[in-house]
Amino acid sequence: MGRLESDFYLRDTLLVAEELLGKRLVCCHRTRCSGQIVEVEAYHGRCDPAAHSFRGATTRNKVMFQEGGHCYVYLIYGMYHCVNVVTETKDVGAAVLIRAIEPLEGIQTMQRRRELKSAHSLADGPGKLCQALGITKKLNGEFFPDSDRIWIEEMDRSPSFKVQTSPRIGISKGTELPWRFTIQGSPWLSRPSS
DNA sequence: CACTAGATTTTCT
């Protein structure tokens, strides 16, 4: 299946967020690991108080201000990494946080990285999926359309595919906005969408 | 199952 091209990302953040559901996130170090994206959150730039870019560019968030298609990785709580897909045109400062995937390829490698025997709770959370795929700040600034280490591919959606929205998780501002997108009924979410 | 506390360090005020 084809890799998503630059113009996919250069669009409205909420639209990109919704359309990322059901796509395949691929990460290659030695072995190819991948999973279907089942949960994301949109962070809409200067108008969104929960976005890192709300108060303008800093050392940490400068990749968010690149053009859509870049990969923004940051360290959270001193321990875990989170991956984002930058959206819209240069200088907008918007991105989509990938929160959970359904593991598809390289499951043994992911289990080893997570030190887990089961496939369950392997990648059902933003920090967990980065650990499973081996995503660190080294990948901050990669460009999904032409990177040889991380990219996103087209994938067929199941016939029962439905999108559900809910409030974003783990933030203290902008909590009323329904900008968390999930595949309805997926057993691979970080938590149910009620 | 639900809830709570603790880990740990970068980043920004």
Added chain:
DNA sequence: GAAAATCTAGTGG
């Protein structure tokens, strides 16, 4: 110096 787009282990029903 406080907060942070989180996770795990531990406790108690």
